[in-house]
Amino acid sequence: MTASVFIDGAAGTTGLEIAERLAGRSEFTMIALDDERRKDDAARAEAINDADFIILCLPDDAAREAVAMIRNDRTRVIDASTAHRTAIGWTYGFPEAVGRETVANARRVSNPGCYPTGFIALLRPLVAAGLLPASWPYVCHATSGYSGGGKALIARFEDDTDIAYRAYGLGMGHKHVPEMQVHTGLALAPLFAPAVVAAHRGMIVEAPLHLEAMRAGGHQAAAPDVLRAALVECYAGSPIVRVEEDKPDELLMRASMEPNDALVLRVFGAKDGSQARLIATLDNLGKGASGAAVQNLNLMAGLDETAGLRL
Numbered sequence: 001m002t003a004s005v006f007i008d009g010a011a012g013t014t015g016l017e018i019a020e021r022l023a024g025r026s027e028f029t030m031i032a033l034d035d036e037r038r039k040d041d042a043a044r045a046e047a048i049n050d051a052d053f054i055i056l057c058l059p060d061d062a063a064r065e066a067v068a069m070i071r072n073d074r075t076r077v078i079d080a081s082t083a084h085r086t087a088i089g090w091t092y093g094f095p096e097a098v099g100r101e102t103v104a105n106a107r108r109v110s111n112p113g114c115y116p117t118g119f120i121a122l123l124r125p126l127v128a129a130g131l132l133p134a135s136w137p138y139v140c141h142a143t144s145g146y147s148g149g150g151k152a153l154i155a156r157f158e159d160d161t162d163i164a165y166r167a168y169g170l171g172m173g174h175k176h177v178p179e180m181q182v183h184t185g186l187a188l189a190p191l192f193a194p195a196v197v198a199a200h201r202g203m204i205v206e207a208p209l210h211l212e213a214m215r216a217g218g219h220q221a222a223a224p225d226v227l228r229a230a231l232v233e234c235y236a237g238s239p240i241v242r243v244e245e246d247k248p249d250e251l252l253m254r255a256s257m258e259p260n261d262a263l264v265l266r267v268f269g270a271k272d273g274s275q276a277r278l279i280a281t282l283d284n285l286g287k288g289a290s291g292a293a294v295q296n297l298n299l300m301a302g303l304d305e306t307a308g309l310r311l
């Protein structure tokens with residue numbers, strides 16, 4: 001029997017990429033609303049309650065409204081928005097962190113944000129293993145392609161092709177900080193410094209580590225090679241998260257990047273072990289959004305987690 005899937009927000013950036021990944025999949029039947037009815041609440045409520053799975057690709061308020069429209073015990077939810085990422089009763093949809101079984105059995109799954117996907121993947125296992133301190137003021141510097149900001153930011157970068165680099169989040173308090181702190185198990189909110197460049201997709205998320213300062217402050221801080229080995233062990237069973245052993249001199253984001261659902265982690269370290277840079281590269285619309293939603297849907301439907309993914 002096929003499961004029915006309704007993407008609420010199917011005309012948006014994330015929704016379109018999910019539909020592409022589900023196209024031709026015999027395990028699912030898509031429920032779709034035409035352009036005139038896609039924002040009609042009565043039509044949305046009907047589609048939501050007809051579906052076995054709904055995937056919310058909406059602004060946060062609209063995602064909360066969609067959840068409130070559920071009037072049955074059957075419809076299961078994957079929310080791509082920020083609305084429920086630290087909410088009680090929701091499973092954080094990061095199978096490599098919370099466990100595949102946990103996601104497979106969940107009714108309400110909140111997809112991680114694109115930046116937190118990189119940051120949490122790098123730091124959570126190392127903090128949990130006691131190789132890095134939980135009580136440290138971490139910094140996260142990250143660079144994203146402009147599709148990370150949805151239709152509005154895509155239009156802005158395509159209208160003004162003179163923008164090369166946009167630092168933002170300058171007032172602090174970016175909406176991703178709470179999930180970065182909670183799901184990494186940090187005592188302090190990380191200082192998050194995001195930027196957007198003139199590329200459609202792709203991102204580099206980095207946590208620079210002053211290991212020597214940690215040790216001087218009386219904290220446990222393992223050597224870079226030990227950090228890398230711990231990540232290799234943590235993700236050994238994952239077909240999606242890879243820990244690379246190479247240490248290239250540079251990491252490039254290419255404007256021509258094709259859609260990709262992998263998450264690649266690297267650890268760079270000073271020879272004397274005093275400093276390290278933990279760096280994740282991913283597609284904001286892949287493991288950062290649409291690919292992650294499809295991975296979670298696969299698990300919730302009892303399928304291979306990689307079905308339909310681009311790896």
Ligand SMILES: NC(=O)C1=CN([C@@H]2O[C@H](COP(=O)(O)OP(=O)(O)OC[C@H]3O[C@@H](n4cnc5c(N)ncnc54)[C@H](OP(=O)(O)O)[C@@H]3O)[C@@H](O)[C@H]2O)C=CC1
Nearest residue numbers: 009011012013014057058062080081147148150151284289
């Ligand atoms: N883009 C990315 O890389 C990532 C996005 N996300 C999250 O996914 C969600 C969607 O983002 P994204 O696809 O980028 O955004 P877009 O702006 O590209 O798409 C949002 C879609 O939702 C539609 N919409 C807005 N309000 C309603 C409503 N009340 N009822 C039905 N449809 C509505 C919009 O309609 P209209 O077309 O008319 O504007 C649009 O098509 C957001 O919460 C975002 O934070 C998460 C991770 C990464």
Ligand SMILES: CC(=O)N[C@@H](CCC(=O)OP(=O)(O)O)C(=O)O
Nearest residue numbers: 080081082113114115144148149
């Ligand atoms: C480049 C850009 O603008 N990115 C978005 C986040 C994209 C994303 O991950 O969406 P969620 O907030 O739903 O996680 C931002 O910084 O607000």
